[in-house]
Amino acid sequence: MRRGTMTDTPPSAARVREVSLTDFIQYARRKYVKALLAGLVVFGVCLLVLSLRPPVYSAQTTLLYRPEQADFANVNLLASGMDVSSATINNEIEIIRSTDLLSRVVERTGLNRDPEFVTPAKLVDVDVLASVAGGIFRGGAFDWAGSALGWARAPRDVMPATRRMPAIDVVRAASALRGRIEVESERFSYAFTLSVSSTVPEKAAILANTVADAYIEDQLEAKFSETKRATNWLSDRIAELEARVRESESAAAQKRAEFSEISGRDAGTISQQIAQLSTQLVTAQSALTAARSRYEITSRRREQGEVVDSDGGQNSDTINRLIELRTDLRRREAELSGRYLEKHPKLIAVREDLAQVEARLQQARNASVGDARAELRAAEITVQNLSNELRRVERQAQDFRQAEVAIRQLEREAETDRNLYETYLSRLRETTAKEDVQTADVRVLQRASVPGGPVGVPPLLLAIAGGAGGGALWLCFGFAVGLLRQGFNHREEVEEVLGETVLAVVPEVAPRHLQRGVVEYLQREPDTGFAESFRKAKSVLALRSMMTNNAVICVTSSVPGEGKTTFASGLAYEFAKSKRCLLIEGDLRRPSFASRVMNRDATYGVGDVVDGTASLEDSLVTVAESNLSVLFAKRALSNSPQLLESEGFARLIETARNTFDVIVIDAPPLLATSDALALGQVCDSFIYAVRWRTTEKGVVKAGVKSLRDSGCRIAGIVMTRFDTQKGGEVPGYYYENYNRYDKYYTK
Structure with missing residues (x-):
């Protein structure tokens, strides 16, 4: 198995091509004729419509x-x-x-x-x-x-x-x-x-x-x-205010009558009376406190057996004489008790006198407590009467103040309603006076006069503007459509995304020119852009040192219909002009050489050579006046992967290497079958065909990645089926002049 080393590695991230104003200008320069035609069509339509519209x-x-x-x-x-x-x-x-x-x-x-x-x-x-x-x-x-x-x-x-x-x-x-x-x-x-x-x-x-x-x-x-509405509104409001004024004045008079007895007194007199009552109450409360103190003292001393005055003192002459007499009688009782017996008449007489003195002292003590109690009761009644009188006067003062506030409030409301009534009445008179003299x-x-001419921009100028806008819109639309296509639009994009060199760009050729095969068309028309693309690919391969002695090159693509068979046959034809070249049909499942490469019938095919039914020399079809030999598949084979990986196919390639200088194999699509990877065991490098603007970028990247992961060497990328009429719709693409290639040789 022969494998080459990968010399070109893809970049880590594909760089997105920036679109600038210069690209759009170049696109407009290439498409100015079509833009001019589009603008003329829009101009004509606009001029017709605007001319037919009434002014x-x-x-x-x-x-x-x-x-x-x-x-x-x-x-x-x-x-x-x-x-x-x-x-x-x-x-x-x-x-x-x-x-x-x-x-x-x-x-x-x-x-x-x-x-x-x-x-x-x-x-x-x-x-x-x-x-x-x-x-x-x-x-x-x-x-x-x-x-x-x-x-x-x-x-x-x-x-x-x-x-x-x-x-x-x-x-x-x-x-x-x-x-x-x-x-x-x-x-x-x-x-x-x-x-x-x-x-x-x-x-x-x-x-x-x-x-x-x-x-x-x-x-x-x-x-x-509005004047009528204002007049009606003012009339209603005046009637309401008049009723409110009467109600306010009546309520004030009624309130004033309710407090006529209070309102006749001066507020100062009531305040003076409250001050006098307050002073008397304070004096009475002091007397009450003193009476309560005397009562407590006399009560306590009576309990202790002491004799006091009603005012709590001990300076009464009568009480003093009784106390002195009691003391003298106690002394005499003591003396007599020491000298006489208990029933002695003198001792009994002294004790009776002492009992009478004690009784009189007890009467004096009770009289003092009673007097203190009576004085305390009188003081309490005085304080109570003064408190009640003060509260009564204070209530009268509060009622007086409330009456004054209520009367003033009613008077203010009446005054306010009266003023508002007078204001609305004056406004009503003013509105009624001005009702008959309204001015706008x-x-x-x-005032407007009959216009002398139509208004607006003249139809010719509008049509010119419409034509210019139509042409510009056509350019922008075409430019945007070119940018939004899913496939590869130009070779720089291919090289940026895949990291591989683009060997050539193969123009699209009308199917009628290839009815008898690619080889015959190249023999008949050697001086075309189509033939020049194969010569360019051959030259680039030679300059990049991709061509070694007895080199085996496989041409594959991602999916069918990308023009790989056309490119493989055209490249082999160009190699055959200077070297012995063998073109092998490697797509054994769908043979198409007989209809696409050259209109010839073969006796034997690849399968016959591999199984030994026929020799390689007997199976080749030679192109006249050329060193090109073609090995057809002859018939479809279902076991193509096993056949391509077999020793027989390897011997076929080795035999071809000994006979031919260059071997070109038209491999099947890479993502459709596994046959192309099987050919990697015998080929030196792959050329990957990508159809212009058709094959999605993700599909191409997947195919190239599978080749790299298998260790296969990629010689380069070829962009196929390029439309020379639409090539200029993409910024940076300069292959739209392929259709002028023939003039270079005819001049």
Whole structure:
């Protein structure tokens, strides 16, 4: 098995080719003729359509919004004044464009019966089209078709005579009229312009003036209705306020009557009385405290057996004499007890006197506690009475203050209602006085006149712009389509993505030229771009030192139909001009040499040579006047992988190496079968065919990767079936001049 080493390795990441403005300019330079033709077609269509459309005339009137009148309406609405600003002007513009106002214009002018406003917009003017056609189609079918498409000829009178105003027609006509109206405000002023367009100049002027008049009348009606509404509202409010004033005054009088006895006293007198009662209460509370203290002292001393005054003191003469007498009697009792017996008359008399003194002292103690208790009770009653009186006076003061607050509140409400009543009454008088002198906030500065000519850009300029845009759009579309194709568009892209050298680009040849085979066509037409591509591939292989003595080259592709058989036969034919070359049909499952390479019949094929039925020399078909020999497959073989990997096929290749200088094998598609990888055991290198713009990049990358993973050497890539007419649609591709190759040799 012979395998070559890989000299070219793919880059780690394929670099995406950047598209610049220069690429688009080059593409436009190559395709300027087609772009010019596309632009001329668009120009012609635009000019025809624009020429057949009826001309449009626009009449314009100028209105001025007078800000000094704006406050009048605001007074009627009882609202604060609002400055005239752009928002105010925009509101007026929206009123002009409102359906209600335009419906009145339609009813006034009868536009609901005008075909220009009740039928769909006409693409072309039937009268102009009929005049262009020379009157051939006038009447009959042409009029019927025009009516069906909404192209009926409109009468040229200024306004239709008949008037029918069903609501749906009026609304439809008002909607159409809104599309013909343009209102623009003037900068740095309160003026704005009203423009109305129509196919009839007189109609445009009448509509512009009618819309302006209807707008002014609408404003007057709106102000009158607002004044009426304000008058009614003021009348209702005045009646309500009058009732509220009466209620407030009545409530204040009733509240004042309820507190007449309090309201007759001065607030200062009540405050002075509260101060006096507060002072007396403090004094009474102090006396209460002293009485409670004396009571507690006398009670405690009575319990201890002491005799005190009612005020708690011990300085009473009577009590002092009784105490002295009690002391003297106790002393005498003691003396007598020491000298006499218990029943001695003197001792008994002394003890009786002592008992009487004790009784009188007990009476004195009880009298002192009773007096203290009576004094304490009197002090408590005094404090209670003063507290009750103070609370009563304080409640009277609070009621007085509440009454004053309530009365003042009622008086304020009555005063407020009275003032508001007087204000509304004056506003009502003012509104009633001005009701009959309403003036519009807008005045007409300049009424519309009949326009002298149509508006808009001339049809010729529009057609020129359309033609230029059409040509540019065609260029952009073609350029984008070329960029979005899935296949390879140019050789630089192939080399960037696959990391392999592109040996040649083989142009597409019409099938009728290859009916008798590629070899015969190359013999008949040697000076074509098709033949030159094979010579270039041969030269590149020689310069890259890919050609060794007795070299075996396999030509394969990713999928069928990529032109690998055509390239293999053409390359072999070029090699045969200077060397002995053998072309082997390696696609044993689908033999096609007899129809594509050369129109010859073979006696034996590859299978016969491998199994020993025939020799290699007997199986070859020789091309006349050439060193090219062809080994056909002859018949389809189902066991092609086993045959290509067999020793018999290896001996065939070794025998061919000893006889021929170059051996070219047309291998099967790489991703369709495994036969191509089986040929890797006997070939020196592979040439990979890629169809221009057709084979997807992922498929080609998968095929090349399988060859590299198998250790096969890739001699290069060949781009096949290149369309010389469309090659210039891709930026950077410069093979579109292949179709001029023949002129190089004929000059």
